[in-house]
Amino acid sequence: MKIENSPLSSENQKSAQERRSDYFDSGVGTTLQKLHSFMRFVSRQDVAKHRAYVALFEMTRGIVGSIAECGVYFGQGLMTYANLAAAFEPYNYQCRIIGFDTFEGDRSHSEPDVNGNMVDRSVWNYEAKALDDLQRAITIYDLDRPLNHLQKVQLVKGDLCETAAAFMTAHPETLFRIIHLSVNLYLPTRSVLQHFYPKLSRGGILAIHGLNYSAPGAQRALSEVVEQQFGEKVDLRTFEYYPNLVYSVRQ
Ligand SMILES: C[S@@+](CC[C@H](N)C(=O)[O-])C[C@H]1O[C@@H](n2cnc3c(N)ncnc32)[C@H](O)[C@@H]1O
Structure with a gap:
């Protein structure tokens, strides 16, 4: 559905x-x-969501790296980051906005996603076949920004269980200031954390939707990879006006 x-x-x-x-x-x-x-x-919910994205962007001003939007859907978060970057850091060419999605809906469900879940993710499907449409949006966005001879927004199509590793192999120089995860599922979240988290700059932010609520698989991936595999403590915080989003600043 x-x-x-x-x-x-x-x-x-x-x-x-x-x-x-x-x-x-x-x-x-x-x-x-x-x-x-x-x-x-x-809606007020969309205004609150927008403010949360602005807050993450502001908290990482001056931190080296790009922004990974893992889970693009119709591009609300992706184009929010793109517009914030063009409006407030027009000459910060090293910060790119990279959107990862199947562009065919949710993929790679597994057992941790259904266990104790308040949203049946085998029924609900965030599907937006929006790849070509978003390329159009990006073309229009590029018409009116400084340094528009340099690519700012990149879309990577495919299952993050494969594209996260492939992206880092193809672009080993990449550092991140924000890793923003909204795929809600265990396996793609785990893959992103394994391959992207080591490249998150100190002071950069890991943001994940649905923790302590509707995404038990994402929560398990966070615990297994960042806490157990990498041995790092996360200091989880949220926004009282948009509690769907949980984030941690890398120390
Ligand atoms: C909740 S939506 C993302 C919302 C988006 N961040 C926004 O600002 O509106 C979840 C997205 O994750 C994508 N997704 C789910 N499983 C995926 C996977 N295994 N690999 C890549 N993308 C996936 C879906 O296609 C969907 O577009």
Whole structure:
């Protein structure tokens, strides 16, 4: 089942989302006027999510590295980071935004993802076949930013169980300032942590969605790889306005 609303939404919230969708289609203004007044249309949850991304970006100002968005979906997080980078660090060419996704929905489920899970991930599927569409978004984004002869946003298609290792083999120079994980599943999360975490700069941030709530597989991967395999303590924190996101600053 594809996800339109969060499986954690109440009936009232689903109804508000339907009204929001109708309002976007029928509200006054051209498409550009709607984009310029986008706060008319977005939910408080999306505003809070946006603020959390801004906070992670701000906390890692001056830290060397790129931003890995692991789980792109329709590109909300990816293009948030891309726009923040272009708006606030237009000359920081060494920070790239790299989005990893199958672009065909969730893959590589395993037993830890269902054990004690409040979201049945074998039923719900975050599927967005958005690779070509996001390339269009990136082309438009590139039209109006400084240093646009240098690539800023890169998309990597495939299952992270394979692409995480392959990416580091192809780009061994890569360092990260943010590793942002929202795939929610044990195996791809484990693969990202094994191959990317050693390249997270000190002061950089590891951010994972759904810990202590809806992603037990991601939580297990964190414990097995970062704490047990690498022997590092994580100091997990969240945002009270957006508790779906948990993060740790690398010491
Ligand atoms: C919850 S969505 C990501 C939301 C996104 N960060 C945003 O800002 O809207 C989860 C994404 O993870 C991707 N995904 C799931 N399993 C994957 C895997 N094994 N490898 C790569 N991507 C995967 C899905 O295709 C989906 O787009």
